[in-house]
Every structure is written in structure tokens, then in C-alpha cells.
Amino acid sequence: MINRRIIFHAPRDIRLEESPVSAPGAGEVVVKMGAALTCGTDFKAYRQGHRVLLGDYPSSFGHELAGTVVCVGRGVTAAREGDRVVVANSAPMDDCFWCANGQNHLCPNLKLHNGAYSDYDIIPAHIVRHNLHSLAASVPFEVGALAEPFACAIHAAEINAVRPGETALIIGAGPMSLLLVHALRACGARVAVLGRSKGPLEAAQSAGAEAAFDAEQGVRAWADGRGPDHVFEAVGKPEIYLQAAAIVRDGGKVCLFGGCAHGTVVAFDVHRLHYKQITLHGVFHHNPRHFKEAVRLLSEGKVKTELLVKGEVRLADIPAFFAANADQSIAKTVVRP
Template identity: 40%
Template structure:
């Protein structure tokens, strides 16, 4: 089979490998589609926390082609989507109910490949059969949407609140949609007009091109007496945007920092304002099985549509071009399609 292996910054290679054989509780999926992700882009352009070489890709859906001993909830031929992790339920953080912080998080990295081995924990907890009317591209959005669902569950949004989302990449756009569905008035900030247009389609009441306006003052001016927004969401992965979000929020407001930054970066926060204005800053990473399930249900309901997020199709041989185009902000997401 063909698969992509990550060897370092701007170095991914197409290699041949044996089709995996499932062990007890495991499943092998023949991928039909894999979506590009912002994490793939960051990994490719600047590196990530895993030591190369390693497999890459984690947003895929396909067909079950082999099942291991003891698997009863899936069979050969099932159309499925598998999340990329599932917690161990044994470590300290799992026992505290903080499943995104699990220290033994089995992963199925390797979605940029014709076949993929799905670990037992994921098969049991975060893998789903597709309804007959769900397309593979729609199902493959489960992983990123689950992260946005988890993120937005960590802030309190009341009906009629004003929420700003800084960064209108795929996750930011999903935050916009979820905040809108919660009854918020949403402001979207980005420099790409194609992304701002989609933000408006997904529910943003106001859009701000940050190359044309001051990102902080423009947002504050859209609130009464320029007091600031109730919730500011950072979805860009840049420390300066973390600081911008803090300066957009009102006294008593909440800041959600979701975008992962480069290692060893820091931010400057006005401690006096944070203390006396009682501002809450929350960092959130990854997701949990509860929110993966919620995301899959939202996709079945059509809360977001693949046609809005997935733009161009590539073959596995052209994975680098697909990632580069995504990283340049020219598209929301690209799709690797595997031949039958």
C-alpha cells in the first residue's frame, strides 16, 4: 500500500508498506478520503511535538476491510469514520474526567495512506458507522468538529452574547457555526476574504478584515460603549493573537485560547486588568469521546456541510501540494481521494 511518512520540516515522502493486519480488538480501514488539517500544515511547515519519522494525517473515513479477534460492533464492508484517539480511562487525568489530557492516548495517525490500522480503544469508543446518506467527506469532518465542540463547551455563551472568533480557518469557522447555534452574535476576524465570506454564510453577523482595520478596536466598536465582547476565541495558533483576544474581551469576560503555538512561545498579559476586571483565560487542547460523539451527531444533522469546507481533490502522490495550498490559506480544506 501507499502511505505518506513525515521526516521533518517540509519533508514528507510517499512510501510503500505492507497492508496492516488487525490484532485482537483492532480494525483495518481502507481509506476513501483524507482531509488536510491545520495541524498537518503546522507540522509540515514548522515541525510539531512528535519526533520524526512518523505517520501523518488524522481526518479520514472509509470501509472496513479486516477485523481482529473479538470485534463485534463492526464487520467487513461497513462504512466508517474513526477518530484519531480514545483515552485509556486508567491514568490520573482520565480518573479526574479530563480525557483530553490522557497520558496514554492511543493514536491512529496515518490517515494519509491507502489503509489504516485502528487501535482497540478507538474501535470501542470513537469509531462510528456512517448512515447510508452520509458521504465520506462529511464523515471525515468528525475529528476537527469534535475539537471545536469541546472547545466551545469550555466557555459559557448565553443567548444574545457577543462572541468574536479570531482566525477563520476550519476550526475557527466551526467555532463560528457553533457559537451561532448557541444564539450568539458572532464577529469573525481574518485576512482572507474567502474565509470571511464563509464565516458570514455560517452565521457571523459581522466580519473584519484585519489587514484593513485594527483588530482590537474594530471589535470593541461593535459592542455597546466599546466595552468588549463577552467571549473572545483564539483559533490562529499565534501568541500575538492570544494577546489580541485578551484585549477584545469585556470586564468579566472569557478568553478561549485554542490554537496551538510554537514550542517555548510566551504571551504578555496585563495582570492588573486580568485581576481587577476578573477576566477568565482558558486554554483548551484536543477533545474527548463525549464531544466526538456530539460532533458526529451534528454532522448527521447537517449542522455543517462538507461542501463548505472541502474544496479540491488530490491523489496521494500530490499530498504535499494539497497541504501547501491549505497552509497558504487559499482553501479551507483539501481532500486526498484514494482509488478503488
């Protein structure tokens, strides 16, 4: 079999290349793409590179995938040929403190798996063992492929320990914010979104946010006059980090969900952090627990996926598609073989 793959060579240089499909090694499986999804992180990588995501270049590309197992390596018991599966892009390696303690996303040897933008993807043994999940025949592949970004949102809700009835404000109204709305609603929180554009704010309300604001005024009144119990920064800009810490109620929690560039320094008002007991949480990626929960909620129809995924593109057209859309914000797009 010939495998067409999108290979990342450098920023703004991705190419469709062909090679024979390799046989899976011990513990590995080969998954035929049913659907992959484009991702804002992939577009960021396309524009400026991304060593955390891609490792050394040239690299396979794409990390949100669902498909069908077509070949299994020696010793595999987690999947059989013909199984419909959702593939995570990481899993514990079982050989360090963090992996052994449910924090494989902090493993110093973390290697994120890429290859969703391919006809066939060879899934490493540790992912097969810990983070390959069955997908019911009733669930479309493109819905299953949302599990990876949704797992990140579920992790954020967990790390802030959101409880039923608490108020949670999301700053930013992009696709990841919509997934945060669903994750926080699943915790029983009251959710509002603060953004700038009418369309995304309306989408956030359709996803389950009870309020949407285009300016900070009104947020405090919505949050019982105190300010929100939780604020989730989903933009990834230093000035929004500061805004999040200023809006949250005294004794509240801020989740820094949007990532800033390496070396970014933010000058927080540490007097407020100290005397008003503001908690700041960083959050990154996910682990198998979050991924499993994401697959469950998606499979049960608890996520309004039609708000998140718009349109389709063929694998062969990915280089042109990324070139045309690299510098604008678009919804997730389904990638087909």
C-alpha cells in the same frame, strides 16, 4: 493486500511507501480510506515537525479519516466488516486519572493516531472501543472526516460555557474559525469574526456569523457596547492573545484556541485580568463526547461543509501537493485513494 502510505520522515520530507496490510490485532479494525482531509496542523507539521502530533519519526501521516471497515480483530463488537465509519485520532486509554475523568486529551501518555493518508489504516483497540463512530450511507465520507477538527471547535465552545444569546467574537478567519462559527451557533450564541481578508470574512458570514470586521472598531458596538462575552483566539500568535484579552468585556472569557510554539511567553496585563475578572481558558484537542456531537451535527447537515472543503488530490500525489502548498493558506482538500 498492498497498502500505500504517506510516511513522515522529517520536515519537508514525506514519502509514498508500500507494504502489505497487516492483520488487525485483538480489538483492532482495518479501515479502507473513503476520504481523508488535509489539515492546517499537518501542513505545520510538514514545515517544522510536530512531536505532539506525530510522535517519533518516521511516522504515518494524516488524522482526519472516514472509510469502510474491511477486517475486524478478535473481540471487536463496535464494528463489522462493511460498516461506514468515522475514525477519531485519540481515545481514553482507561488507565490514568485524566482518562477516567473525561479528559483523555490531557493524558500524560496521549498518543495521537495517524494514518489517514493511507489506503488502509489499522485502528488501535482503544479508539475502536471508545471513539469509532458509524456514518450513515447518506453522508459523504469527506463530510464525516470533518468530525475531528469540528470536535476541537465544539470542545472550545464547551470549555467557555457559551450560553444562548451571548456574544462571541472569533479573531481569525481560517478554516478552523468557520468550524468555531458553527459550534458557537449550535450553542445559540451571536457570533462575529475579526479578520483581515475579504473572502474569508464573507465565508464566515455565509457560515452563520452575523457580523464580520476587518478592524477592531465596531466590535464593541456590535457587542451591546460592552465588548463580547467571549473571545476565541484562532490565530495562535502572542499579540493576538493580548488583543483577545483587551477586547473581551469586563467579566468575560477568552479561549486561547490557536496554539503557540513551546516556550512562548505572553505578557498579559494582569491588573486587568485581576480587577476586571477576565477568565483565560486554554483548550486542546477533544474527547469522545465532542467527537460524537461533531458526527451528529455533520450527519444532520448542520454544517456548511462546502465552505470548508475545496478540491481533491490523489493519495499518490500528496508529497507533491504538500511541497507546492506548504507555505500558503488553503482550504481543506479531500484526499482520495
